[in-house]
Amino acid sequence: MSEHPPFAVAVDLAIFTIREGELSVLLVERREEPFAGSWALPGGFVQPDEDAETAAWRELHEETGVERFAGHLEQLRTYSAPDRDPRMRVVSVAHVAFAPDLPEPDAGSDAADARWWAAADLLDAEAEAGPDGEVAEVAPVLAFDHAAILADARERVRAKLEYTTLALGFVAEPFTLPELRRVYAAVWGAPPDLGNFRRKVLGTDGFVVPTDSHGEPSGAGGRKALHYRRGAATEISPPMLRP
Template identity: 80%
Template sequence: MSGHPPFAVTVDLAVFTIRDGVFSVLLVERGVEPFAGSWALPGGFVEVAEDAETAAWRELVEETGVERFEGHLEQLRTYSAPDRDPRMRVVSVAHVAFAPDLPEPTAGSDAANARWWSVDDVLDGGPDAPALAFDHEQILRDARERIRAKLEYTTLAREFVTEPFTLPELRRVYTAVWGSPPDLGNFRRKVLGTDGFVVPTDAHGVSTAGGRPALLYRRGRASEIQPPMLRTTTRGSD
């Protein structure tokens, strides 16, 4: 309608994985203004004939070379502060994804570089951690919390261990995402007490500490943990 200022809709993606035991996020170095040279979440403008999810996948490929993958993807929330983009009024529909075995990215379109970063380094002031463009620090914080919460009430963590796996291997997934290990007793009760969370095999892993070899498991059919396995700062040993 006439009389309204320019207005656009964008998508931003917080794409997470675990690399070498580190909870990691995919960032791009912007090659164009605004914020040229700054790091940001991959994303861009929604085209007229697209829905937000289609635009999210397209921008991911164009900016990082990472093709559509199997894994958890959901809409995070909408970010609409009037001054969040210096170009015009821009509303972003942010998405969050969490999937194993994601590849090394390659920069494309308006990205000068693309790489995986430690989530905690970026958000908690790690060495050489970049300041993020736009309001992407807030989006990333919200996305990290969403994934941390997902691990409390779903069995999503199982996707990040190779079958067959031990319970210590599964527990390390929670440690990477939560930033501290779950209480050992509570962890074992939830995993072994939730029907279909894991299925025991008849095999044992190799003992690395001279103790009793750990039993090996496979993924079960359960998708939810009820009651949830709540985060705690209590530390236990494997």
């Protein structure tokens, strides 16, 4: 008999997009125990014939109806605390992904509901006292260790925007510089200094490439902003530090 008890490998996904100016994450309401009725990141067990990335995309579709999208996807880290899942020992390979304008999800067979939540509401909000003095949560408590995974995922994205051009993964082409700056504001929680932002974006060779078209005027009588597309650059050096 083996000295090592069996355990399962799972995947969890922190999928981000920007909705109404807010960095938003996709959550599902669990249909089954454990944590039935609680909100969680999309995810599930890796099947014997799958690698972790294939399982991540499959679970995303089964739980939310969202198909594989042409955005950024990377492994975040492995979560392996012995008691993270009450059913058995489960090791999760978490992923972080993002893309522009992701659609409203439809809850699949494995979820009771699926929706976008502002990441700040989940991670930064504090309990509020109601008129009767009772304290109520302003956002749901996530199942398993998903609050920690979500916090790590947001920090990964925030950090990467400092030294890479991955902010471009949140905008559809063509885009204007004001639209790109709003990505940084949504992810970081505060906009970068305008002068430094323009110097970094326009001064980094291959960060953005100008086109021949323009966007809408910035205001009454304002000039039309030039449209850009993504360039080939992947790094910003020195980095553009968050406020």
